[in-house]
Amino acid sequence: VTGVVAVALRIEQRALRQLTDVPVVRIGMGRKARVPAGSAPLLLAGVGGGLQPEVRPGHVVVASEVVDGDTRTPVPSAVLLARSLRRLGLTVHVGPIASSTTVVTGAARERLAASGALAVDMESAALVASGRPFAIVRVIVDGVDAPLVHPGTVTRGITGLRTLARLAPALREWAEAAESAREVVLAGPRSFCAGVERAIDIVERALERYGSPVYVRRQIVHNAHVVADLQRRGAVFVQEVAEVPRGAWVVLAAHGVSPAVRRQAEERDLQVIDATCPLVAKVHNEVRRYVHLRDTVFLIGHAEHEEVEGTVGEAPDRVIVIPDVATARTVEPVDPTRVAYVMQTTLAVDEAEEIASVLRERFPGLAAPRRDDICYATTNRQAAVRAVAAESDLVVVVGSANSSNSRRLVEVAERAGTPAHLVEDAGEIDLDWLAGARRIGVTAGASAPPQLVEELVKSLHGLGPVHTRELRVATEQIRFTLPREVV
Numbered sequence: 001v002t003g004v005v006a007v008a009l010r011i012e013q014r015a016l017r018q019l020t021d022v023p024v025v026r027i028g029m030g031r032k033a034r035v036p037a038g039s040a041p042l043l044l045a046g047v048g049g050g051l052q053p054e055v056r057p058g059h060v061v062v063a064s065e066v067v068d069g070d071t072r073t074p075v076p077s078a079v080l081l082a083r084s085l086r087r088l089g090l091t092v093h094v095g096p097i098a099s100s101t102t103v104v105t106g107a108a109r110e111r112l113a114a115s116g117a118l119a120v121d122m123e124s125a126a127l128v129a130s131g132r133p134f135a136i137v138r139v140i141v142d143g144v145d146a147p148l149v150h151p152g153t154v155t156r157g158i159t160g161l162r163t164l165a166r167l168a169p170a171l172r173e174w175a176e177a178a179e180s181a182r183e184v185v186l187a188g189p190r191s192f193c194a195g196v197e198r199a200i201d202i203v204e205r206a207l208e209r210y211g212s213p214v215y216v217r218r219q220i221v222h223n224a225h226v227v228a229d230l231q232r233r234g235a236v237f238v239q240e241v242a243e244v245p246r247g248a249w250v251v252l253a254a255h256g257v258s259p260a261v262r263r264q265a266e267e268r269d270l271q272v273i274d275a276t277c278p279l280v281a282k283v284h285n286e287v288r289r290y291v292h293l294r295d296t297v298f299l300i301g302h303a304e305h306e307e308v309e310g311t312v313g314e315a316p317d318r319v320i321v322i323p324d325v326a327t328a329r330t331v332e333p334v335d336p337t338r339v340a341y342v343m344q345t346t347l348a349v350d351e352a353e354e355i356a357s358v359l360r361e362r363f364p365g366l367a368a369p370r371r372d373d374i375c376y377a378t379t380n381r382q383a384a385v386r387a388v389a390a391e392s393d394l395v396v397v398v399g400s401a402n403s404s405n406s407r408r409l410v411e412v413a414e415r416a417g418t419p420a421h422l423v424e425d426a427g428e429i430d431l432d433w434l435a436g437a438r439r440i441g442v443t444a445g446a447s448a449p450p451q452l453v454e455e456l457v458k459s460l461h462g463l464g465p466v467h468t469r470e471l472r473v474a475t476e477q478i479r480f481t482l483p484r485e486v487v
């Protein structure tokens, strides 16, 4: 165990006596607090006072920054600790903690509250001054409507200490996740591809040019953060074009749509801006071309994915979705000599190739696209995560659960023999994944914003020094032109 838990008072140390396998040091209270020499990451735990009405006695506050007069110091690993504490069933707030070396009441307390701090304690500033990586958690013993009391002197203090004892499993997880030296290997390329950048750009420009609301059919790209951000800026997301008022502007998402959806939009006199990625549009073109010449088109992909739904819509009676090798082995087309195949753009390259080879073997006359349809961005991100996984103890993939290409990145890393997890953002990392993980590979799906990766790496800095390097397997320069409605 590398991390050390620090407390101010003996009674707090006693409350955490079940942490037998983690060092718990007493640093003293307020002005007398002294952080011992050393470089191990410190987690300051104890009781504190609530400064905002929503922060009630019994709640827990994890510091996202320490406010000391005019100085504000960020605490990067707050989200990691908060998740671990929430899993214990505690009510956890994440926000600034003000540090004051004296007990504060009345007007002084109001001034601290005005800084936006959720809680006040008396030792955080000493931790900041130590220069060591740190985190801070406070169990609230007094709130806005109850003046600060000395812990242990009243019932509320005793209840607070009992809650502090409940924190022990999360404090242990944090101490075990801390490292004296850790490396982060960033996969390159990662994050946004040209099709996703174009789709987001289209919605932003449409909002600028035509004003809010601009309707968007389905998630513009499969990422919750991107959708929430555009929603804030005036985009209205709908499931079907039938929900869009007649004559309004509507953007069709990057995954493409079936011709039936375009017809519905026309019937409603909608002003359509098509954000379908040109590489998805290419697969639609292939299907149209094949159905002129062949009886059956196999579409290697996942039937429930929106991209596949749209591609199948080009010729619903003639396209058969092939999700796996077993289906490829048993599928019976009308005429086995008049068949072709295409692919979903975001599949795992190796799996898709296995399925295609079964089809080629069974149907010697099988027509195929000149190049496989899995796009450059999917291929590059998978190659990069494979290289990163080979040298990492753990791989973290940033992406939404409904993002096909992000999920494939997890699978590719796992097939390389490395445990891998998909997270929406740093707030979904479980501390117990990090125990013993000295080298962590990090990547992001093509729909995940790059700043989420930056925030995730930053959060690891609170668990000890982190050295970051990039392992780049390809350089991407592809850019797609925008539709004329937004140029």
Ligand code: SF4
Pocket: 193, 194, 195, 196, 254, 277, 278, 279, 280, 345, 346, 375, 376, 377, 378, 405, 446
């Ligand atoms: S992942 Fe590939 S197909 Fe999908 S939007 Fe990006 S470039 Fe286009």
